[in-house]
Amino acid sequence: MxxxxxxxxxxxxxxxxxxxxxxxxxxxxxxxxxxxxxxxxxxxxxxxxxxxxxxxxxxxxxxxxxxxxxxxxxxxxxxxxxxxxxxxxxxxxxxxxxxxxxxxxxxxxxxxxxxxxxxxxxxxxxxxxxxxxxxxxxxxxxxxxxxxxxxxxxAPSSKTQTVIEAIIQHSGNIQVAQIEQLTGISKRTMQRLFSDEIGLSPKAFCRIVRCQSAIRTINQTSDLRLIELANDLGFSDQPHFMREFKKLISSTPCDYQKQILKSSYASRIHTR
Missing domain, CATH: 2.60.120 (Jelly Rolls)
Known part of the structure; x- marks a missing residue:
């Protein structure tokens, strides 16, 4: 999805x-x-x-x-x-x-x-x-x-860019151990590079990308069922999704979805 x-x-x-x-x-x-x-x-x-x-x-x-x-x-x-x-x-x-x-x-x-x-x-x-x-x-x-x-x-180092790309490719729904397997970059190296170069941990960047993926999907899908989105993004349950979304986006997923529909979001953006 x-x-x-x-x-x-x-x-x-x-x-x-x-x-x-x-x-x-x-x-x-x-x-x-x-x-x-x-x-x-x-x-x-x-x-x-x-x-x-x-x-x-x-x-x-x-x-x-x-x-x-x-x-x-x-x-x-x-x-x-x-x-x-x-x-x-x-x-x-x-x-x-x-x-x-x-x-x-x-x-x-x-x-x-x-x-x-x-x-x-x-x-x-x-x-x-x-x-x-x-x-x-x-x-x-x-x-x-x-x-x-x-x-x-x-740009950040090639190793950090590799990790960033892996996280984005999986919409943030990936564990550090999985990133280690995919990239061959050890957890310790990953943590150090992200902290030094980005100012975030790989886990924190995963959270950001996962919520960015959630809002992008809501923005583009008018008949979206939020429980399906939570499952698709790997949240353990809907309450977990709601808490995480509220902290990072300042709104519950349901209220955010209503705002997107009310504002005719897509029609307000002009891309050149």
């Missing part, structure tokens, strides 16, 4: 559900970048959560009166995204474990952090002015692509 395609790109459904208007997304041909996006925060911006996705984002507040930019690390549970109603946000989401070399900071150091981008980059005035100027999404995407291709995207 679940699909592994694009699970590693990270999904932030509350940005879509609580947006004031349609959301625009674009997948550039840049290795390590999963998505470029734009949306306007709606009236429920104070209830808009960032959920765990294992990814680092650069998010620009493009409101002319008070522009700003943040580097946002993955959360480990649902956290308020601190968006401002009516403000226009433009962002770049990297693949899990990826980050720009020029930032000189690790994804581990960014877990659950929101840092000022311009403490890490020098050409801040030019970049911000270009993105804030009134223009369409395609133009903004071109600007940030040009910025990204002149930098280097740092």
């Amino acid at each position: 679940t699909t592994t395609a694009h699970i590693g790109t990270g999904e932030q459904p509350w940005f879509v559900i609580h947006s004031q208007s349609d959301v625009y997304q674009y997948t550039p041909r840049i290795h390590g970048v999963s998505q470029i996006y734009r949306f306007q925060a709606g009236e429920h911006s104070d209830a808009t959560f960032a959920i765990p996705d294992g990814c680092v984002d650069i998010m620009f507040d493009c409101t002319e009166q008070s522009p700003s930019a943040k580097i946002c690390g993955s959360t480990v549970c649902a956290q308020n995204a601190k968006l401002k109603q009516g403000h226009h946000y433009f962002g770049v989401r990297f693949m899990p474990g990826m980050i720009l070399k020029s930032f000189d900071i690790s994804t581990k150091e960014l877990i659950s952090q929101r840092l000022n981008l311009f403490d890490f980059v020098q050409d801040k005035t030019s970049l911000l002015e270009q993105l804030v100027a009134p223009q369409d999404f395609s133009t903004q995407a071109q600007i940030i692509e040009q910025y990204l291709i002149h930098d280097t995207i740092v």
Whole structure:
């Protein structure tokens, strides 16, 4: 029932559900970048959560009166995204474990952090002015692509990437012992590398990917039975699924499903 395609790109459904208007997304041909996006925060911006996705984002507040930019690390549970109603946000989401070399900071150091981008980059005035100027999404995407291709995207070690790929391939429904068998990477090495490079344990990353897989399936399936989804993802029972979902997504699966249907989720997203 679940699909592994694009699970590693990270999904932030509350940005879509609580947006004031349609959301625009674009997948550039840049290795390590999963998505470029734009949306306007709606009236429920104070209830808009960032959920765990294992990814680092650069998010620009493009409101002319008070522009700003943040580097946002993955959360480990649902956290308020601190968006401002009516403000226009433009962002770049990297693949899990990826980050720009020029930032000189690790994804581990960014877990659950929101840092000022311009403490890490020098050409801040030019970049911000270009993105804030009134223009369409395609133009903004071109600007940030040009910025990204002149930098280097740092990836985790090949062993860590192998483990990440194995976890994503199994939608997070895999035990560390199984990963060890599949990849030939010992549990001890796996734990050390994930802690040093990602800032999470392999088990924690499995939890993130499993819940990301759950929300993606709910987003795409209108007549989904949640008990079947829980079983498909390997949860021991439905209450376990509900507890885990609530912690990571800030909603019960049932309430989340209702919000997806009520908001006409899929029709609000425009992919370029």
